[in-house]
Amino acid sequence: MLNINEIKKPIAAEIDVFEEKFKTSMQSSVPLLDRITHYIVKRKGKQIRPMFVFFSASICGGINESTHRGAALVELLHTATLVHDDVVDNSYQRRGFFSINALWKNKIAVLVGDYLLSKGLLLSIDNGDFSLLKIVSEAVKQMSEGELLQIEKVRRMDISEAVYYEVIRQKTASLIASCCACGAASAGANDEVVEKMRLFGENIGIAFQIKDDMFDFGTDDVGKPLGIDIKEKKVTLPLIYALNNSTPGDKRRMIGLVKNHNDDPKKIAEIIAFVKEKGGLEYSEIQMKKYQEAAFGILDTFPAGDARTGLEQLVRFTTERNK
Template sequence: MLKLDQIKKPIEKEIDAFEEKFKASMQSSVPLLDRITHYIVKRKGKQMRPMFVFFSANICGGITESTYRAASLVELLHTATLVHDDVVDNSFERRGFFSINALWKNKIAVLVGDYLLAKGLQLSVDNSEFKQLKIVSDAVQQMSEGELLQIEKVRKMDISEAIYYEVIRQKTASLIASCCAAGAASAGADDETVKLMHSFGENIGIAFQIKDDLFDFGVDDVGKPKGIDIKEKKVTLPLIYALNKADKAEKKKMINLVKNHDDDPQKISQIINFVQLSGGLAYAEEQMMKYQAKAFEIISKFPESASKTGLEQLVRFTTERKK
């Protein structure tokens, strides 16, 4: 399987230029803010979101200055949500680094998140790029709604498969969809093409999240079942399928176990075994491949190019990645 560094080769120069522009978009006259945003830039992730923006722009007319701003807008608003998420979750680590709230406390972290959000809005308004602003703002709204929907349903443990898909469509897929749609819009694509690219990104996003669900049923570095989602009482597709297949007594027993496992490794293993034996993992993988096929079908409508190949490789990466 290709690594992301290999996939991004056709747009490597553009991604490098984007990093400089993204760094500049966060600049402030307040030294503390500049220290924190410099720390954020240093902890950059896999760059999948900018890759989706640039590849999408390229197959819809070509990369423009607007494309760089679209990628920066996505990153600014997404980074703002991550900073706020770490405060909400009381999380002190992200991608192996200390979180902003771990180093500078909650009050500063919330203000930094607000600042990044404002910078994203300002970047779009200053350049009259209201279509891109709407695309990305809609995604951030959906991410918040998806998170709240999940919290509400997890409390009651009544997540159906339909609600699960609604949660992940809002929480995960909406962001990747906005990358593809904003990239297309930045290249001057018509509304129909922007909508098509949004659908493309949404299908990839759903497949991406199902893959994450499957990771939870693997083992960690010392051979113990991961079960991180189970520990956090998140109801994922493999578990939903297993519960739906179980008889009434077993379903009640397993729901009780999920609610009251108290991080007991034996109870976590019991839940994981229940899902594995039910065929929950095979079912989730089958659904993941259906969404991958939908994404391939959409991208097949575009002419052959290096960027089309790049998007196809990104689709494969979402379902074949090892972590």
């Protein structure tokens, strides 16, 4: 698999400019806020979301100032949701580092999230990027709805395959979809092309989440702790398939283990073995590839070139990764 820096090469200069602009977009006159936003910027990830924005703009007409603002908007609103999520989940780590709420407590973390959200809104409003603001705001709305839908269904442990897809479409896929749609819209693409790119991103997002859910039942060297979704009582595709292809007695027993013994390592190992025995991972791999191929099918309708190659490589990087 290609290294992310190799994939980034055609737009590396744009990403460098974006990073400086993103830092500037977070600046405040309050010293405490500046310290916290500096901490956030220093611990940035692989820049996958901005890369989707820039490559999508490239394939739809070209990168411009609006594209940079779109990438910053996505990052600001997404970072705000992550800061808030860590408070909601009572999580003290993010990408191996202390979370904002772990270092500065919940009240400050919530306020920082609100600040980042407002900076994103103002960045778009001040520059008249209303189409980009609408795209990303819709994604944030769907992410919240997806999270609440999952919480509601987890309580009942009655998630069907259809509900699972709706949850991950809203929670995960909507954000990647907004990146691709933002890139297209910033380049001046018409509504039909923007929607095509949105669907492209949605398919990637669904494939990405299925792959991520499979790691919960894989080997323990993939970077994600085994059974973490089980501990959080998340009913994911491998488990759904296994439950739907077992006897009523086995199904009741496994649901009982997930509900009542999700902190017991032996019981978690039993659930993982059950999922593997019933073919949950193989089935999930097939479904993941269907969404991956759907994304490639959309991409094939665009002209060949660096932008299309970059997007193809990004799709493979996000859906064929080992961690």
